[in-house]
Amino acid sequence: MKDFVIIGHKALTTGDFSLNDLPGAAGRMDILCRCINSALFLSHGMRRDVNIHLVLLGEPDPGKIVRFNGEQLRYLSPDERSSGSLIKKALEKDATEFESQSTPGVWIRRGGLEKLLAEFTANNRRIYYLHEGGGDVRSTSVLPDDAVFILGDHMGVTEEEEVAIKTIASGTLSIGPLSLHSDHCIIIILNELDRIGQSRTEA
Template sequence: MKRFAVVGHRAATSGTFSLNDLAGSAGRMDVLCRCINASFFLSHDLRRDVECYLILCGEPGPEKTVLFSGSALRYLSPDERSSAALVKKALALPCGDEFRESTPGVYVRRGGFTRLLAEVPFAVLDEAGEDIRAAPALPEAYLLSDHLNFTPEEEDLIAAYPRYSVGPRSLHADHTITVLLNEMDRRESGWIS
């Protein structure tokens, strides 16, 4: 199973945001929705071996985590609004400490960054990390930040985590996921140049 977790530092934690203003009222939910699409979409199919966690840290709080699981995912279309509608529906559910399904393959629970770090052995995607193309083996779980850098508190929590880079330039989070999945596909298929 390949896993991606994206920290949405300002992403809304309630479903009251407007689907017409994902960058504003939803706290840059547009960035997270692009990450969902990059994690799952192939031409005419979805990746069923991927999970994507959205760690929502914005208003009104407290933190929540929305999980998209490719093995059960339904009703996702390749546009930001579709992804955001599924997030919005998940956030409308009363949630507790365990994941609760809102639609097939989409789950929500209370808790965020610290809790997820305790559950999944992540590597961090970082421009200064080891080149993924030079790494002999790749981890299966990766942590990314949205359009903002990790906070100093988050950096303290992940200081000892392995770090990988997809290239010499800073990319958007969704583009980073695409490049990384391409590298994984190439290795899995034996199609390495």
């Protein structure tokens, strides 16, 4: 599985928000919804080998992780309201330290970035921080199929978060010289992995 971690600094941590105002009242939940769709949807199908973890740090109860698992996911359509609805249903559950499933393929628990990083490290996963100041992803000699990619939202990442990520990351990768939206970054990274996978198959 490939894993994407998106840090939502303002995203609400309660299901009490309107699907008609994802950018405003929901704390830029629209960004996270676009990331979900970019990570999971193909033109005529879905990527079943992707997890996307939303680290929700907004009010009123910060520190929740919502995970979308492409292998088990159901009831998701390629629009922001659909993914927003599944997030909303997850947040309506009582989150504990252990994952609980809200709908098929969508899980919620308490936790934050450091908890995820510790779990990935314990499982010997290669973690990459996406930042325009990193090394060119196309010059990377090895990019494993089960890589973990960390991205910020419209606010980027805090200095504290960046230190935590860089302390354990295998590297910092750039997909180009300009800063792009997180959902666009995900599409480009997946395209690179698709091309690498095709080259390995043909070799």
